[in-house]
Amino acid sequence: MYKILGKALAVGALSTLASLLISFAFVPLMGGKVAGAGLVMTIVCPIAISIPASFAHFYQSGKLRAANAALAETKDKLAAAYDRLQQQARRDALTGVLNRTAFLAELDARSDAGVRGGLLFLDLDHFKSVNDRFGHAAGDEALSLVGALLCELASQDDLVGRLGGEEFAVFLHEATPERMLDHSQTIREAVKAVDLRTPAGVRIALGVSIGAFHCPPRFDPLEALAASDRNLYRAKAMGRNMVVA
Incomplete structure (x- = not known):
């Protein structure tokens, strides 16, 4: 004033x-x-x-x-x-990774841009038994830890999403088939090593089955997902906790 x-x-x-x-x-x-x-x-x-x-x-x-x-x-x-x-x-509230809609939209964008890469379809093994034996809180923590782990292992241009339930997907940007397989095994071993415990200190063992499919430039996202899903089914049928490409 x-x-x-x-x-x-x-x-x-x-x-x-x-x-x-x-x-x-x-x-x-x-x-x-x-x-x-x-x-x-x-x-x-x-x-x-x-x-x-x-x-x-x-x-x-x-x-x-x-x-x-x-x-x-x-x-x-x-x-x-x-x-x-x-x-x-765009984010899954529990895990922080892309939700299904956002992941599929980003996958479409990569296809339209002519990008190649490795598409991984992941499913936590015997996840229902984790919820049944240790409670849904333990199951939620397992999903959260796996989501964080997938993001930690991914590079800046990779995509990580939760497709629903205990199913995740990863797109490895411009990855060769060799890198795709190496990364899949790294994920499998890292999930197996997750130290998840109950309040009483009991360790909850986790495993993951992975179906991998290498996407050429201009790939069809739905066909690529279907192919990786078929490989995931084969991994489940062959004993779980493995990678099939």
């Missing part, structure tokens, strides 16, 4: 100075004399008009700037909240 008043007084002073300069420049030319009541009016009028008007102007301008700043901040917050909601809508 003091800053606004100071600016208004400065405008008043400049207005008074301008009024005096004009009066002393032109009144004598018209045969008059700047004195007495005329001099008083030359000084008082600009002060009486400019200071209140300037104060009102600067006050309203300050409020407008504050309102614009608040609006811009609100806009930024809304944009950030929208981005968070967009990300949350």
